Amino acid sequence: MSTTTVSTYGDTLDVSQTARIPMTRLVKVELRKMVDTRAGMWLMIAIGVITAIASIIFGFVGHDEDRTFGHFLGFAGTPQGFLLPVLGILLVTQEWGQRTGMVTFTLEPHRGKVLLAKVYALIVLAVTAIILAFVVALLTTAIFGGTDRWSDFTPIDILKVSIGQFCGMAQGFAFGLLLLVSAAAIVTYFVLPQVITILVNVIPALEDKASWLDFNTAQQNLFSFGDGDLSSKEWTQLLVTGAFWLVLPFIAGLWRVLRAEVK
C-alpha cells in the first residue's frame, strides 16, 4: 500500500492495471522449486555425479569391444532413467505432501496453468539431462573408447534415448498426479512394471504379447543402440502401451488435481 492509495480501497477491486502471471515466470518458479531444498539439490547433484561416475568406471573395466559410444551412452543414461522420473513425481507430490499447494494454487488459482508450468519445467530439465548424458558419453568414448568406439553411433539413437527419457519422466509425473503422495507414486512407478513383467511371463497366454502390454518391454528397443530405427510395429507397440501406462494415468491424474480440494 503506497501513501497515495490511503483509504481509497472501495468495495470493488481495481484489477485493470494487473497483468496475469506469465507462463515464463511460473516455469522459472517451478525450476527453482526443484533445486531450492536440500533434497532437490542433492537429487540433481546425484544425477550428474552418478552419470559421470558410471561412465568412467565402465571406461576402466569394460572390454575393448564393449567400449563403444552406444554403451557409454547407456551407462550415462541409466542413472538418469531412474532419477528423472523421481523428480517428475516430486514436482507434483510436494505440493500435497509438504502442503505448499495451498500457497501455489492460491497465487495462481488456475491449476491447469501451474501444471503446464511444471510440465515445461520438466521438459527443460529432461533436455538438460539428455544433453549432459550425451556430452558425458562423447567425452568418455573419446577418452576410454575401444578400437571400434564409434561403430554403433547413429543419429537415430539420439532421438530414441531422448524419447525414452521423456517417457520415464512423463510417466513419473502422471503417477504423481494420480497418487499425490511421494512414497506411493515412487513405489508404484518402480514396482508396477516389475509386477506387469512377472505377470506377462507367468501367464502363458500373455507371454508373446508382452510388447503390446508392458510399457517397459516396449521401451527396451529405445535403449538398444546401433540397431537403427524401430520398426513400425515397435513404434506402434510403444504408442499403444504408452497410451495405457502414460496418457491414461496422466488424464486421470489431471482430472483429479483440477477437482481436488487443496488443504
Next chain:
Amino acid sequence: MIKLEGVSKRYGDFVAVDNVSFVAQPGRVTGFLGPNGAGKSTSMRIMVGLTPLDRGTCTIGGLKYADIPNPGRHVGVLLDASAQHAGRTGREVLALTALTMGLPMVKVDEMLTLVGLTDKESSRRVKNYSLGMRQRLGLANALIGDPSVLILDEPANGLDPAGIHWMRSLLRNYAERGGTVLLSSHLLHEVEMIADEMVLIGRGKIVAQGTKAELLKTAGTFVKPESPDALVAALSTAGIKASPSGDGGFRAECDPIDIGRAAAAAGVVLTELRPAEGEGLEELFLELTADDAREPVAGATPQIGVPA
C-alpha cells in the same frame, strides 16, 4: 470487500458450511469466530477457490477469486502457517512468492523486517521454525504483494502475547488505511482484541454477526440487588425474565433502563446495574456455539479464557 452469499459445502452427509452469508467491509477488521470444526477454514478455502463450493456465491471486491489476475497482488492469504516445505528456508519461501507475483527481491527483505524475522532466522529451514515464527512468515507471505484484502486463518495461533499485540497493531493499521481484513479464531478474547466486526459460526451456520457493541446489546443487562427475592418479584410484575448470574446477580434480556424502572416502581435497592459486558460476550459465544460445539460448555470454558 469479501462477500459470501448462501455458501454451502457438504462432504457426503456432513454439511461443513451451511448457507453462510456475510460481508467483510473495507476499513474494518472482521473476526470469524467459532469452535474447532465449525467451518471457518472450509469457508476460507472456498473464498480463495481451494475448495469448490456446492451452492452460493463468493466474491472478493466483486470478483470471483479465479478472475482476479495475479491474485496475490490484491488478496493476501494465510490459510495454514504450517503448510510450507520443511526443507526451504524462510527467505526462500518468500522469494518464491515474490518471483511468482513478479515482485523485486527487495520486497523479501522488507517483509522479513516487517514481521520481525532476523537474517539468521530467515536463512534457517522452515522445519526448525516455531509455530510463532511460521505465523510471522505466513503473514509476510500474505502481505508481500501489497494486497487490499487479507484472509487469515488462525493467524494469532502460536504467537506469544507480545506477538498478538504486534499483530493487532499491524492489522488495525492496515484496516485504517482502507484494507479489508478477515481473520478467524476459536478464541474469543483474541478476536475481541483485534476485530471491529464479528461473525460467529457454529456447525457450519452463522449464528450471530455484528459489531461488538451490537452483539453485546443482545446479551442484555446485568443487575445485582440488595434483596434478590424483592427484585425477582419486581421483575416478574414487570414481565421481565431474569436468570441468576454470578454471586447474587441476575441477567435479563432487556435494556438496563427497563430493569431500573421496574426496580424503582417496586422500591427495590440495586447495588449494580449495567449492560452485560465482556463476560456477556463470552456467555453469548458459549451459548451460541453450545449446541454446535464438540465439547459440552463446561469443558469448553478453560479454552475460552478468564472473563475480564
